[in-house]
Each structure stands twice: as C-alpha cells, then as structure tokens.
Amino acid sequence: MIEVLVVVGPGLVADAGLLEEIAAREFAAAGVSGTLVRARDAAHVLSLLSPSSPEGVGCAVVLPGRSAEVRSLIGRDLGAVVWVDVERADGVTAAAGATHLHGRGIGGLAWGIRHAVHRVRHPSRRIAYGPLPEQWGELYLPGADELYLSDADGPPVVMLIHGGYWRSIWAADIMGPLCADLAGRGLAVWNLEYRRPDLHGWDATTADVAAGLAALATAHGSDALPSGADGAAAPDLTRVAVVGHSAGAQLALRAVADAVAGEAAAADGAQAAEEDARAAAGEAPAVDGVRVAVSLAGVLDLVEGDRRWVGTGAVGAALGGRAPEGQAAPPYGDASPLLRLPLRARQLVVQGAADDLDLVDFGRRYARAAERAGDEVTYLEMPGDHFDVINPATPIWQATAQAITQALAAGPTSRG
Known part of the structure; x- marks a missing residue:
C-alpha cells in the first residue's frame, strides 16, 4: 500500500484538527495509508523526508509555512516532494522532481495529497x-x-x-x-x-x-x-x-x-x-x-x-x-x-x-x-x-x- 507522509511546518496558521480531518478524508478516498506529523523545525522536516525515516516515506506532502529555514528546503533535491503553500507564494521554484502548489487555502492540502498519490500510481x-x-x-x-x-x-x-x-x-x-x-x-x-x-x-x-x-x-x-x-x-x-x-x-x-x-x-x-x-x-x-x-x-x-x-x-x-x-x-x-x-x-x-x-x-x-x-x-x-x-x-x-x-x-x- 502507498504510504503518504504529511508534514506540517512549524508556525503554520491553521486549525490542527481541520488539517487532520482533510488528510484522513483524502487518505481514505485514495485508499492509501497516511501519517500527519507536525515538524519542530527545518532539521526535523529534513529528517522526516529522509528515506531512512521511521515514518517510511512513500510520498510526501509538506506544508512549509513561513519559516525561512523550512522554505529553503523547497529548492533542495529531496525527491518527489509536493510542497503546498496555503497562501499565495509566487516565484517559488521547487527542485527537479518536486512540485509546488500554492494559493488554494487549506484545501490545498487535499490537492497536494491527490497529486502525490497520482504521481506514484501514474508515472x-x-x-x-x-x-x-x-x-x-x-x-x-x-x-x-x-x-x-x-x-x-x-x-x-x-x-x-x-x-x-x-x-x-x-x-x-x-x-x-x-x-x-x-x-x-x-x-x-x-x-x-x-x-x-x-x-x-x-x-x-x-x-x-x-x-x-x-x-x-x-x-x-x-x-x-x-x-x-x-x-x-x-x-x-x-x-x-x-x-x-x-x-x-x-x-x-x-x-x-x-x-x-x-x-x-x-x-x-x-x-x-x-x-x-x-x-x-x-x-x-x-x-x-x-x-x-x-x-x-x-x-x-x-x-x-x-x-x-x-x-x-x-x-x-x-x-x-x-x-x-x-x-x-x-x-x-x-x-x-x-x-x-x-x-x-x-x-x-x-x-x-x-x-x-x-x-x-x-x-x-x-x-x-x-x-x-x-x-x-x-x-x-x-x-x-x-x-x-x-x-x-x-x-x-x-x-x-x-x-x-x-x-x-x-x-x-x-x-x-
């Protein structure tokens, strides 16, 4: 089964329960297994995206928030990560193989999960x-x-x-x-x-x-x-x-x-x-x-x-x-x-x-x-x-x- 990891960056302005509800609904609709983790800082995000992470990344969706340290990871080669900015964030270029979605509000998390699963199932x-x-x-x-x-x-x-x-x-x-x-x-x-x-x-x-x-x-x-x-x-x-x-x-x-x-x-x-x-x-x-x-x-x-x-x-x-x-x-x-x-x-x-x-x-x-x-x-x-x-x-x-x-x-x- 596809494993989806959702990482919520530190300081993201959003109701925690609503994020969990959206993620759970999308996991069930897609027929995948998923985990939502709240990251402490950029180092924690980086460790979660590592292939050796205990979360077992199959595909990852990250809501980076406004942390400059976390946002600096968007351009790094971390694999097929789907980065989701709930705010509009023009001019952001993700690393090769990654995707940046933005400006769709909290609902952008749903789009990010769908896209991450789609990329795995349909190369x-x-x-x-x-x-x-x-x-x-x-x-x-x-x-x-x-x-x-x-x-x-x-x-x-x-x-x-x-x-x-x-x-x-x-x-x-x-x-x-x-x-x-x-x-x-x-x-x-x-x-x-x-x-x-x-x-x-x-x-x-x-x-x-x-x-x-x-x-x-x-x-x-x-x-x-x-x-x-x-x-x-x-x-x-x-x-x-x-x-x-x-x-x-x-x-x-x-x-x-x-x-x-x-x-x-x-x-x-x-x-x-x-x-x-x-x-x-x-x-x-x-x-x-x-x-x-x-x-x-x-x-x-x-x-x-x-x-x-x-x-x-x-x-x-x-x-x-x-x-x-x-x-x-x-x-x-x-x-x-x-x-x-x-x-x-x-x-x-x-x-x-x-x-x-x-x-x-x-x-x-x-x-x-x-x-x-x-x-x-x-x-x-x-x-x-x-x-x-x-x-x-x-x-x-x-x-x-x-x-x-x-x-x-x-x-x-x-x-x-």
Whole structure:
C-alpha cells in the first residue's frame, strides 16, 4: 500500500484538527495509508523526508509555512516532494522532481495529497518545451497491452490544457485524473503547463500554449517523445486531440485556430513567409495532425465574459483590459473562440448543465455559431457541474472520453 507522509511546518496558521480531518478524508478516498506529523523545525522536516525515516516515506506532502529555514528546503533535491503553500507564494521554484502548489487555502492540502498519490500510481515524463520553469509538459504513454486503435502508427495523442481562470494558483496537477483515465484507454497524453498572464502577461500565455502544441511536431522522431512502455510505438502525431478545461478551453480553441490559419497560409503559397514570421517571433511550427478541439466547460465568449464579470473579472485581468465596445479588436478579437469562427476543425463542446449559467450560455451559443459558420461541431450537455467534466467517475466525462476516441479514430476534417 502507498504510504503518504504529511508534514506540517512549524508556525503554520491553521486549525490542527481541520488539517487532520482533510488528510484522513483524502487518505481514505485514495485508499492509501497516511501519517500527519507536525515538524519542530527545518532539521526535523529534513529528517522526516529522509528515506531512512521511521515514518517510511512513500510520498510526501509538506506544508512549509513561513519559516525561512523550512522554505529553503523547497529548492533542495529531496525527491518527489509536493510542497503546498496555503497562501499565495509566487516565484517559488521547487527542485527537479518536486512540485509546488500554492494559493488554494487549506484545501490545498487535499490537492497536494491527490497529486502525490497520482504521481506514484501514474508515472509520467516531464519534458521542457522552453527554458523557463513553467514551460513543460508531462507525457503519459500507455503500455503495449493498453493501446487503443492499436496499429503500427502508435497511439493517438490528447493534449490537455488546464484552466483556473488564467491564474497562477491553478496548475497542471488538476488534470491528473484525466491523464490517468485517457492513458488507461490506450491514448498518449501531453499535459501542458504554461505561464499564466497574472504574472507574465497575455502574450506569454498565448506563446506558451502555441509552443506546447508545436512541441509535439518538433519532438517527433526525437527522444522527447519516446516509445511507450513495453515496446509500444511512439505517439501518432497525425491523430491529435487538443482538450481544454474552463479557461484552458479558450486557450485550446485559440491554439487550434492559429494552427489551422498557419496551415491555410502555407497552402496559399505563403509557407516561407509564415515560417519566417514564426522564427522571428521565436515560435515553433504548428502540429498539423489535430483531429478534434475539445472545450470542457469553456469560456468561449470573452467579450461577454468580461462584460458579465465571470470569474470576478478574470477575463479583463488576463487580457490586460476591458472588452471594447463594438467590434472587438485585439486581443479580444484574436483570443475569443467565438470571434475566430470558423475554426475549420472538428469540435466537441462539453457543458455541465449545473455549471455557471453564463458558461452554459457561452457553450450553447458558441456551438450554434460554429455550426452556422460551417464547422463540424458536437454539443454535449449533460447533468454535472464545472468540475464533473474533468472527473473520470462521472457520466459526462465517460461520454466525453468516448467522443474523443471516436474523433481520433475518424478521418481528418476538411479544412475547406
């Protein structure tokens, strides 16, 4: 059985009983054995994280608190520790192999335990697509006996883009359950992390998602996308699904729209100019095997999203200003999926009926507009809330996963 050690740093401001309740609930839900220990000081934390510790560390979650001595351990090579700051703590970089989660309050402990257990049960390979700390993706590969649509070309690829209203407190770990579910269905999964605009600006976010998608193309044939476990073939980059949740859905559909526009420019004889422009901007070429773009509870109308103050003003904060009156100019005109139609790519729009009513409205109106624009679009609305669409146990996700695998099995969409 997996052993989870939760270490509470000295001076952490939190009710001790509540921390124990959260930990016990998560241990039981995950089916693991766990221990919560209150550390006296940094030396005690260090001893608890030692492989020879009597607590028998299988995976560790540490709430460091504000102690400078304990916080200095976050950057040390102590293995696959999940560091959880209950407060927002920007600019913290954990050592290689470790994870830093922050800004989710006391509930962050639950997220930390889930992530620690997930990493043990579902190993992945972290691959950098750029030089900065947040420019990476986690690659999950199925074993040879799990391949879906098994053939010589290897498994199709699902690229996941997490949401969180473009704020840095939410990260790629929230997509962990989908990574496990999709890999279990025999699909390769590329779970993308990226710079968020609250710290780095909108252009950085857009560039990172484009580079993350392009990394699939540039990594083809290299050791960045290795062969699967037990000799399975490398991922088939001619069959790619780009899937985003919430704000990540906006990023997913925008990235596909940009990629398709790049293909169209190349088809019009402008390939050299397009490549020169991308090179000048420091961008990589786009992958050309996208079979379906998927919105899971997506923020698909940014103009109305800003005007309705969804996410307590998340849209304007991310894009750097309020939506303009009249015809939307950049960045809204470039960023809002509704204003990019037709995408000229197959789309699946998934929406929980019990979600924020504005998101339900956006999903319904977007699907109708995409169909009127000539795109091939499927609208899937079922019972569920904002997070049921990324919960593998729910009927809405089961239906979504089936639709994704069917789309990857189908032929490519016409770009006409």
